[in-house]
Amino acid sequence: MKKTGEEIMDSEKRIISVSAVGLDAPGLVAKITGRVFKLGGNVIDVEENCRRGLFSIFLIVDFSASGSTIGGIEADLRGLERDTGLKVIISDYQDGSIGKENVAITKENHIVTILGIDQPGIIAKVSTFFADYNINIENCKMIARGTFFSMELVIETSNMVTKDATTHEQALERMKRELRELCTGLNQSVVIQSEDIYRRVKKLIVFDVESTLLQEDSLKNFLLHLKTDAGVELASLSEFKGIDMQNIVDNAKMLKGLPACDFQRFSNILDLNPGSIELITILKSMGFKIALLSSGFGMLIKKIFEKAGVDYAFSNTLKVDKDGNITGELEEPVITNLTKNEILEFIMNVEGINREQVIAVGDGATGSHFMKNVGLSIAFRPRSSEVVSDGVIGTSHIKDILFCLGVPKSDLEKVLDKKKQ
Amino acid sequence: MVSLHAGRLDLRLEVIPVSELRQHEQTLPETIKKLVIEFRNWAKLNNPVIVDANNIVLDGNHRAMVFKDLGYRYIVVCKLDYFNDDVLLRYWFRHVKGYREDDAGRLLGGMASEGATLEEMGSNALLQDALYSNPLSLGVHYKGSWVMVSYPGSIVPDAVAAYDKVRDLEASLSAAGYACDYIPWEDKFMSSILPGDLVLLTPHITKIMVVDASMQGKIFAPKSTRHVIPARPLNVNVPIAWLNENVTVTDINKKFDAFMSERDVRRFPPGQVIDGRFYSEEIFVFTDKITTIK
Numbered sequence: 001m002k003k004t005g006e007e008i009m010d011s012e013k014r015i016i017s018v019s020a021v022g023l024d025a026p027g028l029v030a031k032i033t034g035r036v037f038k039l040g041g042n043v044i045d046v047e048e049n050c051r052r053g054l055f056s057i058f059l060i061v062d063f064s065a066s067g068s069t070i071g072g073i074e075a076d077l078r079g080l081e082r083d084t085g086l087k088v089i090i091s092d093y094q095d096g097s098i099g100k101e102n103v104a105i106t107k108e109n110h111i112v113t114i115l116g117i118d119q120p121g122i123i124a125k126v127s128t129f130f131a132d133y134n135i136n137i138e139n140c141k142m143i144a145r146g147t148f149f150s151m152e153l154v155i156e157t158s159n160m161v162t163k164d165a166t167t168h169e170q171a172l173e174r175m176k177r178e179l180r181e182l183c184t185g186l187n188q189s190v191v192i193q194s195e196d197i198y199r200r201v202k203k204l205i206v207f208d209v210e211s212t213l214l215q216e217d218s219l220k221n222f223l224l225h226l227k228t229d230a231g232v233e234l235a236s237l238s239e240f241k242g243i244d245m246q247n248i249v250d251n252a253k254m255l256k257g258l259p260a261c262d263f264q265r266f267s268n269i270l271d272l273n274p275g276s277i278e279l280i281t282i283l284k285s286m287g288f289k290i291a292l293l294s295s296g297f298g299m300l301i302k303k304i305f306e307k308a309g310v311d312y313a314f315s316n317t318l319k320v321d322k323d324g325n326i327t328g329e330l331e332e333p334v335i336t337n338l339t340k341n342e343i344l345e346f347i348m349n350v351e352g353i354n355r356e357q358v359i360a361v362g363d364g365a366t367g368s369h370f371m372k373n374v375g376l377s378i379a380f381r382p383r384s385s386e387v388v389s390d391g392v393i394g395t396s397h398i399k400d401i402l403f404c405l406g407v408p409k410s411d412l413e414k415v416l417d418k419k420k421q
Numbered sequence: 422m423v424s425l426h427a428g429r430l431d432l433r434l435e436v437i438p439v440s441e442l443r444q445h446e447q448t449l450p451e452t453i454k455k456l457v458i459e460f461r462n463w464a465k466l467n468n469p470v471i472v473d474a475n476n477i478v479l480d481g482n483h484r485a486m487v488f489k490d491l492g493y494r495y496i497v498v499c500k501l502d503y504f505n506d507d508v509l510l511r512y513w514f515r516h517v518k519g520y521r522e523d524d525a526g527r528l529l530g531g532m533a534s535e536g537a538t539l540e541e542m543g544s545n546a547l548l549q550d551a552l553y554s555n556p557l558s559l560g561v562h563y564k565g566s567w568v569m570v571s572y573p574g575s576i577v578p579d580a581v582a583a584y585d586k587v588r589d590l591e592a593s594l595s596a597a598g599y600a601c602d603y604i605p606w607e608d609k610f611m612s613s614i615l616p617g618d619l620v621l622l623t624p625h626i627t628k629i630m631v632v633d634a635s636m637q638g639k640i641f642a643p644k645s646t647r648h649v650i651p652a653r654p655l656n657v658n659v660p661i662a663w664l665n666e667n668v669t670v671t672d673i674n675k676k677f678d679a680f681m682s683e684r685d686v687r688r689f690p691p692g693q694v695i696d697g698r699f700y701s702e703e704i705f706v707f708t709d710k711i712t713t714i715k
Contacts, residue, residue, distance in 0.1 A: 309697060312693075
């Protein structure tokens with residue numbers, strides 16, 4: 001078809017958007033892009049998705065080099081409805097970003113992962129929240145749906161309104177805090193992470209053992225055995241409020257004289273939260289290095305190491321005398337919440353990685369220095385509302401951390417099924 | 422030379438000529454083959470081999486032999502006092518699961534027909550004591566029986582011959598279709614043996630025997646000694662290319678010392694996991710200088 005003078009448009013006007021939706025079938029992308037190619041179009045952007053048997057595609061096509069008129073191109077593309085059964089929408093495309101290479105650079109993207117028990121209104125409330133902040137949702141996808149819900153959104157915050165904050169950074173922090181509050185109200189967990197190159201190249205996941213992997217009930221039983229069977233009077237044994245392994249470490253002298261083999265036997269009671277070993281195994285198969293930091297003793301660490309294998313694990317060691325009895329002293333250096341950060345720096349140094357490539361999982365307590373300034377920090381079931389982390393997971397399943405890494409539920413189930421076989 | 426202090430034991434890191442290493446135990450060809458491929462492609466020697474004052478290799482025997490095979494001039498070693506009480510000489514017991522009763526009878530009968538004296542000791546503890554007193558003897562445990570087997574001096578004249586005998590027994594077990602597991606001696610292992618399992622309690626040779634044999638150029642069968650070293654250095658990470666330079670031992674050590682002075686070292690107590698391995702000993706881990714501790 002020959003172009004008339006009126007039909008010869010400038011290059012911007014010869015860029016059109018094509019979207020098509022309908023029932024999914026093999027070969028749809030080939031039919032659509034094949035037609036575009038025949039018409040002399042060059043695809044400059046595309047996104048295609050299949051969801052529950054439905055197909056959608058969105059293309060931006062430059063027809064500047066095409067010998068056909070825009071009217072002819074549009075008519076030809078509408079013919080795809082007949083050939084594919086899809087509903088095709090064609091419109092002119094005008095966008096300031098075309099041909100401007102630095103648009104992507106000025107963007108400030110974050111990944112927001114929301115997870116919890118499903119209920120109506122989560123997406124509506126969260127998206128309204130972002131709209132109020134003038135935050136653009138660039139992408140949104142479900143990664144788990146059923147009783148359990150998980151959604152990943154890519155948001156763009158460069159044009160976010162600062163409201164009464166003085167700087168953009170302050171506004172960003174306030175937005176994150178308010179989003180956490182909103183999600184807590186919706187009974188949802190939320191994790192926010194920057195979408196930079198490091199998001200895709202995280203290399204090390206470091207767990208605070210006591211607050212994430214250790215089953216709390218087993219710790220209570222362990223302490224009870226220490227008291228009833230070994231007569232150890234630890235300060236925190238009278239009531240189980242706020243007990244943590246740190247209490248025992250702080251009071252290691254109370255264990256003086258206890259045969260190390262008895263302590264080892266009681267330690268067998270210590271157990272892991274369900275799913276911990278599976279989580280470590282899956283993370284390892286995804287190529288992550290795994291590090292465990294424990295301010296408790298090494299018995300549990302050894303158990304995890306023997307069951308799942310980890311790359312790094314640091315814990316405290318009780319000194320034992322020549323008769324096999326605990327002396328009440330700890331081997332130096334003693335690992336505490338304060339020194340965990342130093343150990344993390346040490347591991348990063350050995351591995352030759354930087355802080356942006358680290359994911360830290362703990363309870364997010366204000367003393368968890370190792371969780372600060374890492375690439376992604378996740379507070380798992382925090383005891384306090386004051387947390388130092390990019391997000392909070394309040395569910396009881398430690399494996400839910402995988403959703404924050406973009407692992408879809410269906411993929412996770414496949415891996416777990418394979419492992420069961 | 423770099424010195425590290427681990428309680429009562431001093432560790433000394435230095436570079437020595439590969440030709441001065443003394444092998445005390447035979448290597449496994451398949452392990453050597455694997456390591457040769459690895460070392461050809463590695464840029465750094467991560468962990469030094471552990472040697473005594475006479476350069477007898479106590480730990481890292483395969484790595485040492487690979488360095489020899491690849492023609493390297495030098496190797497980094499961690500030198501320690503073998504006779505320090507904290508350095509333990511232990512053994513690998515041979516564990517055979519599901520051993521048939523008639524085979525057990527044949528095994529002991531065969532030993533007796535070779536001239537060995539068989540003595541029922543009554544218990545694990547008594548057998549272990551007897552083996553310490555008779556370090557060239559070996560023990561056999563099967564179905565509640567704890568037997569000490571002592572060969573005449575004409576057959577087992579020394580510690581190396583005692584382990585050659587173990588190797589021969591292993592070969593005959595293998596020929597009969599049995600697989601041997603190498604088990605470090607531990608109370609928890611002895612209590613987990615099933616009634617139908619056979620255990621060969623290997624000769625409880627002494628450190629002096631190991632040194633004497635090595636100094637005479639005699640080499641023990643594979644899996645003879647198990648040295649428990651209370652501390653070890655890790656991640657020394659010396660560029661392997663340096664170890665093939667045509668320089669004097671003094672010069673290479675100067676270069677090594679300068680390199681190590683630019684590195685940090687961090688000590689950890691026993692019970693930590695580094696790079697996927699559990700260390701039941703104290704460890705000294707070297708890293709590049711840590712400049713940012715937040």
